[in-house]
Amino acid sequence: MGTINETLTIVTPPPSDYPFVHHLLYERTYPPADGLLLWGATDYADDFYWRCTDSDPDRWTIAVHSRTHGWHDYPLGMADFLVNPLTGQIKPALHAGLGIEQPAAFESWREEARQARESDDWGSRQHPAGADRPPRTAPE
Incomplete structure (x- = not known):
């Protein structure tokens, strides 16, 4: 579990040491009854499945199920699907793109939790691609 450039979430069954595993209503059946197995989602309600x-x-x-473009199939595996938009070989029909422009960086949930603990303000974290984000100001 983690994110690529804080936009594309990679979904897996939660690891046993995931701090909120007891709060999740996660039940995995294999093979999935509908033939679709979720592996990712964007902040823009685009969901990615293995068929x-x-x-x-x-x-x-x-x-891929996009809230604005419906269902689309791609004859690719997960790695190729993530790499090909970077090289321009495919342009997935998504609400707002994958958000994994180069350089792309993956952060596991453990790394995200560590950074949150070390930061007084979540918004002051450094973006994984290296660009500093402006500090978040508290509402008055």
């Missing part, structure tokens, strides 16, 4: 149509997970393709 589990083969017994070999390396042959699973990608199905």
